[in-house]
Amino acid sequence: MKTRFNTYDIVCMVTELQSLIGMRVNQVYDIDNRTYVIRLQRTEEKQVLLLESGNRFHTTHFEWPKNVAPSGFTMKLRKHLKNKRLECLTQLGIDRIVDLQFGSGEAAYHVILELYDRGNIVLTDYEWTILNVLRPHVEGDKVRFAVKEKYPLDRAKTSYAAPSSEALKDILSRSKPGDNLKKILNPNLEFGAAIIDHVLLENGLSGNLKISTDPNKGFFVERDLEKLATALKQAEELLDAAKKTVAKGFITQKKEERPNPEGDEPSYLLTNIEFHPMLYSQHRNQPHQEYETFERAADEFFSALEGQKIDMKTVQIEREAMKKLQNVRKDHEKRVTELTQVQLEDKKAAELIARNEPLVEQARLAIQTAIANQMSWEDIKLLVKTAQDNNDPVATYIKGLKLNTNHITLLLKDPYQTSDDEDNDDNDENNEEKLKPMLVDIDLSLTAFANARRYYDQKRNAAKKQQKTLESADKALKSAERKTKQTLKEAHTISSISKARKTYWFEKFYWFISSDNYLVIAGRDQQQNELLVKRHLRTGDAYVHAEVAGASSVLVKNPTGRELPPRTLAEAGQAAVAYSVAWEAKVVTRAWWVHAHQVSKTAPTGEFLTTGSFMIRGKKNYLLPDHLQFGFSFMFRLEDSCIERHRDERRAVAADDARSEVTSTQEEDQEILVSDDDEPSEKDDAKSPTDKLDTITEETTKIDFEQSNGPTQLKVAEKNVVEEELDAEDKQEKQGEESAAESDDSDGTFPDTHIKVDHGTGQVIMESKTRTMSEVSDNSDDKPLSFPSLPKKGGKKPQKQSRERKRNEEKQEKQKEGLKRGQRGKLKRIKERYGDQDEEERALAVELLKAANQAKESKKAQKKAAAVKANKGKSGPRGPKIPQPTPLILEVESGGEELDPEPEGEQGEQGEQAGGVDADAELLSQLTGCPLPEDELLFAVPVVAPYTALHNYKYKVKLTPGGSKRGKAAKTAVQVFLRDKAGTPRERDLLKAVKEENIARNFPGKVKLSAPQLHKHKK
Secondary structure: OOOOOOHHHHHHHHHHHHHHOOOEEEEEEEOOOOEEEEEEEEOOEEEEEEEEOOOEEEEOOOOOOOOOOOOHHHHHHHHHHOOOEEEEEEEOOOOOEEEEEEOOHHHOEEEEEEOOOOOEEEEEOOOOEEEEEOOOEEEOOOEEEOOOOEOOHHHOOOOOOOOOHHHHHHHHHOOOOOOEHHHHHHHHOOOOHHHHHHHHHHOOOOOOOEEEOOOOOOEEHHHHHHHHHHHHHHHHHHHHHHOOOOOOEEEEEEEEEEOOOOOOOOEEEEEEEEEEOOOOHHHOOOOEEEEOOHHHHHHHHHHOHHHHHHHHHHHHHHHHHHHHHHHHHHHHHHHHHHHHHHHHHHHHHHHHHHHOHHHHHHHHHHHHHHHHOOOOHHHHHHHHHHHHHOOOOOHHHEEEEEHHHOEEEEEEOOOOOOHHHHOOOOOOHHHOOOOOOEEEEEEOOOOHHHHHHHHHHHHHHHHHHHHHHHHHHHHHHHHHHHHHHHHHHHHHHHHHHHHHOOOOHHHHOEEEEOOOOOEEEEOOOHHHHHHHHHHHOOOOOEEEEEOOOOOOOEEEOOOOOOOOOHHHHHHHHHHHHHOOHHHHHOOOOOEEEEEHHHEEOOOOOOOOOOOOOOEEOOEEEEEOOOOOOEEEEEEEEEOHHHHHHHOOOOOOOOHHHHHHHHHHHHHHHHHHHOOHHHOOOHHHHOOOHHHHHHHHHHHHHHHHHHHHHOOOOOOHHHHHHHHHHHHHHHHHHHHOOOOHHHHHHHHOOOOOEEEEEEOOOOEEEEEEOOOOOOOOOOOOOOOOOOOOOOOOOOOOOOHHHHHHHHHHHHHHHHHHHHOOOOHHHHHHHHHHHHOOOOHHHHHHHHHHHHHHHHHHOOHHHHHHHHHHHHOOOOOOOOOOOOOOOOOOEEEEEOOOOOOOOOOOOOOOOOOOOOOHHHHHHHHHHOEEOOOOOOOOEEEEEEEEEEHHHHOOOOOEEEEEEEEEOHHHHHHHHHHHHHOOOOOOHHHHHHHHHOOHHHHOOOOOOOEEEEOOOHHHHHO
C-alpha cells in the first residue's frame, strides 16, 4: 500500500496548491507528533493545509482530531506564523522537499517539509537560520539540523532530465545479466517507480524485464535501447506538464473476497491501494475511482484509512470464522474416512489370519516355546534370524518381534491366490475377493481364531463409531454454521457501529451529564486543567475544586446562564473529590465552587502560577462532603427521529417537585433508620431532666454511628445541630421543667429531637419523639441554608462559662454510674469529638439555627408547637418531617475582596460551542441512558459519573474505592450488562462494539464493583 508522496506527486501537489498563496495563517494545530494542520483564510475563503513529516501535504476537508494541548513545536509555529501571509510554496529543486514561505522581507519565515526517509519539518527565519526543528539530527560530518544552524539548501537535486543513449548504456553496463530493468533504472533517475513502469508499458517494454545477452529473451540492449530512451523522454515531458496544469486524482482499489457461510457466491470489498495524479497504464485494468483534483484524491485516501482498517479487520474475522467452519467439516470427513479405512484393514487382517490358521499357530507356538525355555529376547531374535537364513517355512513369515507387548508381526498372504491371479488386471471381477499381502500383529496369548475374532470385534467397534460420527455430524455442522453466522453478523455490526461512532469534543476530558442535564467536565492532568479554564470556562459556568492539592479542575457548563441547581453542584463536587488522591486514600473531603469570573490566571505581584494553577478571588461556596460512590454506565446515541421521546428525561427539578421528592425520601429513610426505641411512650414523657440528657446522649451517639458506618466525615452543619441540642438540654436542666417551654421558644432548640442525615441527598432530618414539631423549612423556594464561618478558637473564655462547663462535666460524671450498657462508651466518644468547643461557639450555632427557623416558621406551626408543649404529658403522633433543601451549601469567606470578572479565555476550536445554548442542548439530547425498545440507536458511549446521576439509567454498576484494576473491573461490568435480560440485541451489539481502551478510561482509580448477583457474573 502506498503511504507517502513520490516526486511526481509532489510536483503535481505544489502546482495545485498555488491557489493558497496570499492567504493568512489563522491558527496552527498538531494532530500527532509528526502531523500538523495550518488554518488559512482570505476574506470569505478558508482552507486547512495538512503537513505530515515524511509522508504527505495537502488541503483537507475532513475534521481531524487535534491534540488536547499544543506541543512546543506547535507553539513555536504559532508564534512566528500567526497572521502571516503565505507568500510562496515551492519545491526545492527536484528533491522531495517543499518550502512554504510566510511573510516577506526580514519578517519572512520558512517552513521546510522533508518527505523522504524519516522526514522532518524545519522552521527558519528569512536568512534560513533554523529557529526550531521537529527532528534534530546530524547528516554526515558537517550537516547539522539544529537550532541556530543554517539550513543546507545545496543538498537538493536540481535536474530530472532524461539521460542520453550513451548515459543509458553506461547505466546498463554496470548491471549483471538477470537484473530487473526497473530495479536498475529507479536509483539512477528522479521520476519514481510508477512513472517508469507507465512509460515502459507505453513503449512496449516492461519494468519486470531482465537484462539479457540473448536477443530472444528479456531486455536486449542493442535492440531495445532506443525504445528505452524514448520512454524516459516521455517521463520528462510528464513532469514538465505537471508544473503547468492541475492534475486529476485517481485511487486504485483491490477486491477483497468476503466469505459467505451459505456457500453462495462470495461478496467483495473494495479497499484503497494507491493514489496517483494520473491513471497509469499498469492500473487501467484494476478497479479505481476518479476525482476532480489530485489533492482531493489524496485527502480521501488518507481520511479513509481508518475506516479501511476497520473493514479489513472485519474481513479477517470473517475469514477466521469461515476457516473454523471448514476445519469442522474437514475434521468430520477425516474421522469418517479413517474409521472406514480401519474397518477395511481389520476385516482383511481377520480374514488373512483365518486363511493362514496353521501358519499362525506354528509361529505363535515357536515363539512361546522359546519364551518358556527362558531364552532372552536377544537370543530369540537371533534364533528367528538363523531360521530365516535356513529358509525355514515358518520363520520366513515372521517380520517383527514385539515381545514387550507380547506380540509378533507376520506377513500373511492369501494361500488360495495363484501366481496367475496376481498378474490379472485390476478390473477383474474377482479382484475384490482376493487379498493382498499385509503385515498383521498376532497376540501370543491368543489362538489364531481368537486373534481373528479380536480383529472382527475391532471392525464392529469402528463401524459403531462411524455411525455415531455420521449421526452427530449434522448436528455439529449446524451448530458450527450457526456460530459462524453469528460471528459474521457481529463483525459486520461492529464494523458499521465503529464507522458511525462520533467522538464528542468533551470525551478527551473526564465528563458526565448531571441529573439536571448539565455537562460536567474535568481535567485529566495539569495541561487539561489549564485548557479547561482558558478555552471552555464561560460566563455563567461554575468552577468546582476539592480541598486537596493536585485535584482536577471541574467545570459545570451552564450555557443558559440560569442559577445552577444544588444537585448538579453536589455531583460536580463528588467528581472533584473522586478525581483526586482522596479516592485512592479512601478519605472523604469537601469541595467548593465559585463563579467563572472569580477564576483568574493573574497572579499577585511577585508570584508565579504554574500550569494548571489559578487564583480564586472572592467568596467560595463550600459543598457538604458525600460518599465516595461513583457509577459506571453506558449512554446511547439516538437517531434524530427518536430524540423527542427523551427530551425531558434529564431536567432540573422544580421547587414543588423537589419538596415532594425530599418528603418521600425522608419517609423511606424513616422506615429504615427509626427503631422501636424511637416510638413515643408514657415512660419517655415522664422522664426527669437527667433522664432526658441520657436520651439525647444516646441519640447523638446514633448520629455518630451512622456517620462512622460510611466513609463520610461528620459535616460542619451536622456538628452545629448536635451541639445546639446538647446546649439546649444543659439550659433546660438549669431552668427546670416550668420554664422549659419558654426556653425552647426563645433559643430555637427542640428537646427530645432525633437528628438524622441522609447521605444520599445531604438532608438533615429532625424528628420529634414527644411532640409534633413545626416545619423548620416551610418555604416554597429551594434556596439552600447558608452558614457563615465559625469564629476561630483559641480566644479567652469567660470564667462564668468555664464554671458552667465544669458543673456540666461533674453532672455527667455522676450520671455515668447509672448509664445503661453501651451508653458510657457513646458518651465518651461524643465528649472526645465535641469537647474542644466552647460556649461561645455553641451559642452562635444556636442563634444561627434560631434565625433560620424563625424566619421560615409559619404562625400556624408555632401555635401547634405551643399546644404540644402544653400537653407534654400526653403521647401524641409523631410530627411531620422537615423538608430541607438539597444539598446544604456552606458559604465561607475565602479572604480577599471580590474583583471584577476576568475576561474570558480565547475562543476554542470551532464547532464546540458555535451554536450557543441550542447547540449544547441538542448535543446532550442526542444521548440517553434509558433507551426504549422502539428507539433506533447508533452507538454507545461509556460514562462514569456520581451514582446519584445514574439513578434512571438502564445499565449501571456502583464503583467505590477498592483493589480491582480498572480494566478488569470494566470488563466485569460489561459482562453484567450483556447478561441483563432486559437488554435488546441491538444494545448488546452496541456494547460489544465499544473499544476496550475507552471503557475504563474515566475510572477514578482502583475500584470495587457493586451490582446485583455480581458473583454469578464473575464465575
